[in-house]
Amino acid sequence: MQLSPDDHIFWQYGFVKINATIVFTWALMFIMAAGSKIVTSKLSTGLKRSRWQNLLEIIITTIEKQIEEVGLSQPQRYLSFLGTLFLFVAFANICTVIPGYKPPTGSLSTTAALALCVFVAVPLFGIVDQGAIGYCKSYMEPTFIMLPFNIIGEITRTLALAVRLFGNMMSGEMIIGILLTITPFIFPIIMTVLGLLTGLVQAYIFTILATVYIAAAMGNQRSGPEAESKK
Amino acid sequence: MLIDWFTVIAQVVNFLVLVWLLKRFLYAPILNAIDAREKRIAAELADADARKDEAQKERDEFKHKNEEFDQQRASLLSKATLDAQSERQRLLEDARMESEGLRARQQEALRNDYQNLKEDIIGRTRDEVFAIARKALNDLATVNLEEHMVEVFIHRCRALHEEEIKALQYAFKAATEPARVRSTFPLQAEQQKAIELAAREVFAFAGQFHFEISPDLVSGIELSVNGHEVAWSIADYLLELEKNVGEHLIVQPRPVVQKESNPDESKPEAQPES
Structure with a gap:
């Protein structure tokens, strides 16, 4: 039994290989980009617009609102990164209803890559917002003794982010696989529907956590008692 | 091994490419469309507000003009009523004066007719009496x-x-x-x-x-x-x-003249001179 779509290799040349994770990712990327291109090529600025445009507008404005609610006052700056994160994970998980499809998010490599992106993006946004020194100082708060703990916390939360998504998606896949061998009728369908819900929840959790990490890195936009005490 | 580092790198690249693609084909056009719509709606709302203000202004102006018109109409009506009353008074006065003049002329004409008749009767009587007297005296x-x-x-x-x-x-x-x-x-x-x-x-x-x-x-x-x-x-x-x-x-025609004249407006000169 293959635990990860990484093990399904289509082509390999030494270190370089094309496995199911990459192929399905490309397929998702193509569908998302082409679909966006098709829908946005006929955008209407009037009050009458297409259903697809309405759907995309609802999704994007909802993501913006969620980002803003977390504490980032300028959501459009982070929309590209966080929105893509959510849409990719959600779309990858929704597509599990397609027979033969292996979600890339069921690969620890993919979740690790996404967590790595978050791991890099958080300090980048922090540095852009408050400068390198200002951002580095935040690791020594409340005292410099906390510096190693903050660094460890940064790494472990990234690791947790990757493993959480991978574990949930992989476990969902495995449960469905096991159930198919035990009770091949009806019950796997229910679990697949449950898996859709779980996948969307995971996409939401992954994105919200990434947003919270970025918001935490924004010194002047940080919300809560910590930010108030800083002021 | 659960993590394939080539796949990790490839997925990072794929993710970054996807970020660029979605930014290029999804976020920017959709946000631009939303912004354009919001601007358009804001412009329409502003236009509607302006039209509403203008309509309110025109309504106030119309109301003001209506009130002015009502006032003018009332003043013109009262002026016309006064003019009509004065004109009526004038016409009545004219008619009265004309009737008085007519009556005076009629009385004058009657008086003249009476005078002429009287003179005529007197003359004829005198002539007849004279003729008789002459004839009688000549005969005598x-x-x-x-x-x-x-x-x-x-x-x-x-x-x-x-x-x-x-x-x-x-x-x-x-x-x-x-x-x-x-x-x-x-x-x-x-x-x-x-x-x-x-x-x-x-x-x-x-x-x-x-x-x-x-x-x-x-x-x-x-x-x-x-x-x-x-x-x-x-x-x-x-x-x-x-x-x-x-x-x-x-003395004889006096009652006739009295009967024809208005008792209220009878004047001494209306009576024949004795």
Whole structure:
């Protein structure tokens, strides 16, 4: 039994290989980009617009609102990164209803890559917002003794982010696989529907956590008692 | 091994490419469309607000104009009413004056008609009476009557008041022309002499006498000098009669005029002159 779509290799040349994770990712990327291109090529600025445009507008404005609610006052700056994160994970998980499809998010490599992106993006946004020194100082708060703990916390939360998504998606896949061998009728369908819900929840959790990490890195936009005490 | 590092790197690249692709084809166009729509809606709302303000302004202006119009209409109506009343008053006054004038003209015409009729009646009556009297007197005119007339004339001269006699004496003295004696009938020589004697005696006249016949005198004798005269004639009686008849006829139509005139507006001049 293959635990990860990484093990399904289509082509390999030494270190370089094309496995199911990459192929399905490309397929998702193509569908998302082409679909966006098709829908946005006929955008209407009037009050009458297409259903697809309405759907995309609802999704994007909802993501913006969620980002803003977390504490980032300028959501459009982070929309590209966080929105893509959510849409990719959600779309990858929704597509599990397609027979033969292996979600890339069921690969620890993919979740690790996404967590790595978050791991890099958080300090980048922090540095852009408050400068390198200002951002580095935040690791020594409340005292410099906390510096190693903050660094460890940064790494472990990234690791947790990757493993959480991978574990949930992989476990969902495995449960469905096991159930198919035990009770091949009806019950796997229910679990697949449950898996859709779980996948969307995971996409939401992954994105919200990434947003919270970025918001935490924004010194002047940080919300809560910590930010108030800083002021 | 669960993590394939090549796949990790490839997925990072794939993710970054996907971020760029979605930013290029999804976020930017959708956000631009939303912004454009919001701007358009904001512009439409602003336009609607402006139109609403304009409509409100026009409504206020219209209301103000309506009120002004009502006021103007009311003032014009009251002015027209006053004008109509004054015009009505004027027309009534004109009509009254015209009717009064007409009535006055009618009364004047009636008065003239009455006067003409009266004169006509008087004239005819006089003429008839004169004609009858002349005819009767002419028929009765005999020598005796003529002698009586001369005697009556002489008696009358003598019976004059002293003042009259004195005035006539003065006139006779101042006369340079002969005294003129007019009579209806030719006087006999004795009659002429009797008249001359009476005149010389009463008026102390020393001048000449000139006797002439005048048919205008109705059975009468007239002695005149320098515009002063002494006369006796039946015409005097006839004149008295004419006067009495005229007065009687003037008094008679009075009730007729009174009936035609308005009692409230009757004026003293409306009554015929006596």
